[in-house]
Amino acid sequence: xxxxxxxxxxxxxxxxxxxxxxxxxxxxxxxxxxxxxxxxxxxxxxxxxxxxxxxxxxxxxxxxxxxxxxxxxxxxxxxxxxxxxxxxxxxxxxxxxxxxxxxxxxxxxxxxx
Amino acid sequence: xxxxxxxxxxxxxxxxxxxxxxxxxxxxxxxxxxxxxxxxxxxxxxxxxxxxxxxxxxxxxxxxxxxxxxxxxxxxxxxxxxxxxxxxxxxxxxxxxxxxxxxxxxxxxxxxx
Numbered sequence: 001x002x003x004x005x006x007x008x009x010x011x012x013x014x015x016x017x018x019x020x021x022x023x024x025x026x027x028x029x030x031x032x033x034x035x036x037x038x039x040x041x042x043x044x045x046x047x048x049x050x051x052x053x054x055x056x057x058x059x060x061x062x063x064x065x066x067x068x069x070x071x072x073x074x075x076x077x078x079x080x081x082x083x084x085x086x087x088x089x090x091x092x093x094x095x096x097x098x099x100x101x102x103x104x105x106x107x108x109x110x111x112x113x
Numbered sequence: 114x115x116x117x118x119x120x121x122x123x124x125x126x127x128x129x130x131x132x133x134x135x136x137x138x139x140x141x142x143x144x145x146x147x148x149x150x151x152x153x154x155x156x157x158x159x160x161x162x163x164x165x166x167x168x169x170x171x172x173x174x175x176x177x178x179x180x181x182x183x184x185x186x187x188x189x190x191x192x193x194x195x196x197x198x199x200x201x202x203x204x205x206x207x208x209x210x211x212x213x214x215x216x217x218x219x220x221x222x223x224x225x226x
Contacts, residue, residue: 032213038154043219044203051212088154094213098144100158100169101215 002027004091006104013081014112021076021107023091033074034092034101035065044090050074061085086111116140117218119204125224126194133190134221136204143208144168145187146215147179150201159202162187163209191223199225 005024013019025031032051036044048059055067065076074091088108092101117138126132138145147159161169165181176192187204204218 034214036217044217046214046216049212049214090156092156094215097213098161098163098168098207098209099213100146100148100161100171101213102158103156106154106156 002093002102004093004102004104006089006091006107008107009105010108010110012110012112015083016080019076019078019081019085019109021089021091021109023074023076023104024072025074025091025093026072027093027095027102029095032094032096033065033067034094035059035063035074035076036090036092037061038088038090038106040087047076047089081109081111083111083113085109116216117204117206119202119218119221121221122219123222123224125226127226128194128196130194131190131192132194132223133188134202134204134223136187136189136218138185138204138206138216138218140206140216141208142206142216143184144206145181145184146205146207147187147189148203148205148217150203150220152200156203160187160189194223194225196225199223 003026035047050067088106090106091104094101144163146161150156159173160179162181178190181187201220205215207215
């Protein structure tokens with residue numbers, strides 16, 4: 001069965017500190033992996049995506065993620081967090097064609113001064 | 114230019130009523146989706162349409178009836194609303210052959226009283 005696990009429900013980091021959000025997936029075929037961000041009361045914005053090739057992908061707002069097939073992981077990182085990064089982050093997996101995305105339960109990021 | 118738009122943004126109604134949510138995309142995509150985000154922020158697929166044809170219906174109660182008059186529109190009609198239908202409903206679209214990158218609308222927050 002397809003699934004995505006985000007083990008951390010809530011993470012708090014200090015502004016300027018580094019960030020890593022974990023994501024593990026289970027998918028029976030070649031996975032296409034995504035990270036979305038949702039600010040309070042807002043829709044979902046795509047941060048970055050992985051389809052193939054280089055396993056380290058760069059996204060918007062200074063985020064990057066690394067695909068590790070052996071660990072079935074796609075962790076999101078940012079070297080220096082800004083207060084505006086406080087939001088809910090969702091990892092998702094999909095497949096070829098027009099298959100729906102399967103989402104993790106999200107990680108809420110709080111940023112403190 | 115809004116890529117995926119939804120109306121209304123907020124919908125408050127009484128139990129037992131019938132309501133509709135509209136979605137339009139101007140990306141020229143051939144596939145559209147409805148996702149439901151529950152009170153715990155969990156996102157789950159409800160329906161997907163490809164070229165106006167229903168391709169996925171994820172065991173959603175038949176009180177929910179999607180309709181796609183053309184490729185650019187996917188509406189969601191809900192009959193006999195129940196308290197448990199309160200959620201945020203997201204429309205999304207994608208194009209077959211583009212690695213399933215899905216673009217989301219801003220969401221419709223439905224509150225059933």
